[in-house]
Amino acid sequence: MAKKLKKKIQLFYTILLFLLIGNIISSVNAIDYGIGVHQDQEIIWKCNVCNQMEMDLIFGSNWKDSDIFKNLSIGKRMKWKINNVEINQSISKISFSIWHWTSEEIWGTKDNDSEIMYTFDSMVTNFTMYKSLVPLWFPIPVGEFMGNLVLNEWYDVDNRVLPTLNVEIESNAISLGFPLKKIKIIAIYNDQGILNSYKLYTTGNIVIIDISLDFLPIYVVPTLIGLIFGLSISLGLFIYKKRRSISK
Amino acid sequence: MNFKLKFVNRAKELYKYKIFKYALILHSFYFILSIVLYFTFYKEKNDFIIFYNVGNIFLNNIENLYNQTYYLWDFRYFPLSALFFIPFSLLNIDSAFIIFNIFNLFLNILICNYLYKVIILVRNEDHEKSDKRVILYLCIYLMGLPHVLNYIYGQINLYITFFIVLSLYIFLKYKDLKWQFVASLILGISIIIKPTAFLLIPFLIIINFNLEKKKLNVEFLRSLIRLVGVLVPILLNFILFILYPTLWEGFLETNFTGSNPVALNFSFSITKLITNFCYFFNIPFNQLIFFLGGITIIGGLGFIIFIIRRFEKNSLIYGYAFGILIMLLTYFDSWDHHLLNLTPILILIIFNLPRHSKITEPIKLSLVFFNFFDLALIGIWYLIYPLFPYNFEATFFLILAFYSISKYCLIKLNQNSEDG
Numbered sequence: 001m002a003k004k005l006k007k008k009i010q011l012f013y014t015i016l017l018f019l020l021i022g023n024i025i026s027s028v029n030a031i032d033y034g035i036g037v038h039q040d041q042e043i044i045w046k047c048n049v050c051n052q053m054e055m056d057l058i059f060g061s062n063w064k065d066s067d068i069f070k071n072l073s074i075g076k077r078m079k080w081k082i083n084n085v086e087i088n089q090s091i092s093k094i095s096f097s098i099w100h101w102t103s104e105e106i107w108g109t110k111d112n113d114s115e116i117m118y119t120f121d122s123m124v125t126n127f128t129m130y131k132s133l134v135p136l137w138f139p140i141p142v143g144e145f146m147g148n149l150v151l152n153e154w155y156d157v158d159n160r161v162l163p164t165l166n167v168e169i170e171s172n173a174i175s176l177g178f179p180l181k182k183i184k185i186i187a188i189y190n191d192q193g194i195l196n197s198y199k200l201y202t203t204g205n206i207v208i209i210d211i212s213l214d215f216l217p218i219y220v221v222p223t224l225i226g227l228i229f230g231l232s233i234s235l236g237l238f239i240y241k242k243r244r245s246i247s248k
Numbered sequence: 249m250n251f252k253l254k255f256v257n258r259a260k261e262l263y264k265y266k267i268f269k270y271a272l273i274l275h276s277f278y279f280i281l282s283i284v285l286y287f288t289f290y291k292e293k294n295d296f297i298i299f300y301n302v303g304n305i306f307l308n309n310i311e312n313l314y315n316q317t318y319y320l321w322d323f324r325y326f327p328l329s330a331l332f333f334i335p336f337s338l339l340n341i342d343s344a345f346i347i348f349n350i351f352n353l354f355l356n357i358l359i360c361n362y363l364y365k366v367i368i369l370v371r372n373e374d375h376e377k378s379d380k381r382v383i384l385y386l387c388i389y390l391m392g393l394p395h396v397l398n399y400i401y402g403q404i405n406l407y408i409t410f411f412i413v414l415s416l417y418i419f420l421k422y423k424d425l426k427w428q429f430v431a432s433l434i435l436g437i438s439i440i441i442k443p444t445a446f447l448l449i450p451f452l453i454i455i456n457f458n459l460e461k462k463k464l465n466v467e468f469l470r471s472l473i474r475l476v477g478v479l480v481p482i483l484l485n486f487i488l489f490i491l492y493p494t495l496w497e498g499f500l501e502t503n504f505t506g507s508n509p510v511a512l513n514f515s516f517s518i519t520k521l522i523t524n525f526c527y528f529f530n531i532p533f534n535q536l537i538f539f540l541g542g543i544t545i546i547g548g549l550g551f552i553i554f555i556i557r558r559f560e561k562n563s564l565i566y567g568y569a570f571g572i573l574i575m576l577l578t579y580f581d582s583w584d585h586h587l588l589n590l591t592p593i594l595i596l597i598i599f600n601l602p603r604h605s606k607i608t609e610p611i612k613l614s615l616v617f618f619n620f621f622d623l624a625l626i627g628i629w630y631l632i633y634p635l636f637p638y639n640f641e642a643t644f645f646l647i648l649a650f651y652s653i654s655k656y657c658l659i660k661l662n663q664n665s666e667d668g
Contacts, residue, residue, distance in 0.1 A: 048530075143292075143293060144292045144293065147293065147320060148292070153317065158321065160513070161513040161514060162512060162633070164511040186511045186527075188511055196634075199527075199530070204532055205532040205533055207530040207532075210530055217631075217634070220631060220632055220634055221635070223628060223631040224632045224635055227632065
């Protein structure tokens, strides 16, 4: 009887210990945001699709007069150079120089300077100040940061696999005649918090803007080759083994 | 002999097997690792957060059950599923997560227990009579890497697996109508929690077309009982839909009006591979059409093969396998931890097939891949997605399993016993 009681007490304490450890760890584990980009880092995007006529129709003819869509057209590239990064308990800020969309191989002198700032005290955010309707940079860990943002009903954060902002805006939702048609945006960010892929869709799920980061991490090609090689070897060995067992 | 004594004696007996010791150590490691990773990395990005919120919203604000602004990620299951999460919602979230996973651990013991019972029921006569090989496969299930993600995310796949295996056990063990109804009711409950087994419903119909005699056999009453049993729990949700019309609208909107293009992920379903391709190459697409098309083609093919199968005994196992395979191949999000619903069924098939059947080989291969390699390929997907966003390897093994089971269903009776 005493043995039974002892075992029950042991079980009770084990569960209690688990819960206690859980609570201790959880109470000390607040997210510390950081900045994934560094000073003097150059970020280049390229434009893969740009349907000018459709953009004129949806956003009016001045959609590419300013901001990050300035001079945008297919095949062009845009560059940012990070000048300064600043992070503390309440804010996260980057200052950068911009070279607007261009077909030139040589970048020349910068077109503009700008900055992006997030305050951690209030995560209520509005992205309508950007013509792209999403920012091109977030603090890190980007998935967690996006998940904690308080956005209006146009935005849906999906940070399960790749940090993604899904945007769906009905016609006339921003202002009268703006946008003229319903639009959807899928914006994917990389682990540095930089916009990796931006696709703007119109009716019929047709892509009218496709911008992507003009940078392929060094490990992508070797890993893909390794995977193809590994799978081919496995398949070859499997077929060889099968043939041998049949011939036996 | 009381239950506790029986359990202890059985555990001692099993502990004599080396593989069981390894499985126990590895599974305990998965469990502890999941708790550590939850508190260090996954606290803000976790499926359990959704289930936890669902319980709260069901209690306090039911009309907003499908208002996705309340959730980290979309809640899309039937409204009654929330009932399962209410007890956890009453606790603090971290304690709830730990208790939920202790529950998952306990469920795994029950799954192994019922899996063992079903194996003994359906094991082909030419298999070894000792338990050694059965224990080996149960240990393989316990050592499976999909358990890691299932524990870390606080996922509910083990509930589904438990209900699937339990219902199969009752279906096969008790032939009278009362128990057939109970088994299908259990399956219906699993569909309420998560509709993974939804496409399994048609395979409950006892129907067979004899190709030689050109004769269709349908066990009408038994099939009807099964269908009623499985549909009753699902239809109970409609009481809530009638009481709260906004729930119905939300449920439809979340599940069936998803015509928007969606971003890349590592799901291995055929539907997702196609939508990833369309996304990558800017081809206009409607994911719902691909999903419905996939169900029609793959589901239709599976059901036709199931109807014209050349055997009757224990055919339900193959129906279960078809149902889950079709779901994994066609639903948008088929992830590593969903494989926990399939691997026990594959183990059952291995034991039901003749011991040296040629068909066992590809099934074994698929089992090993799902259990030990799929997770690694998800990691590789993260490295190559900017250039090649397709997690196609698991799809290949799902198709391989589908093909092997189809082949077994279609080969002639005398060959079934010889070649399997």
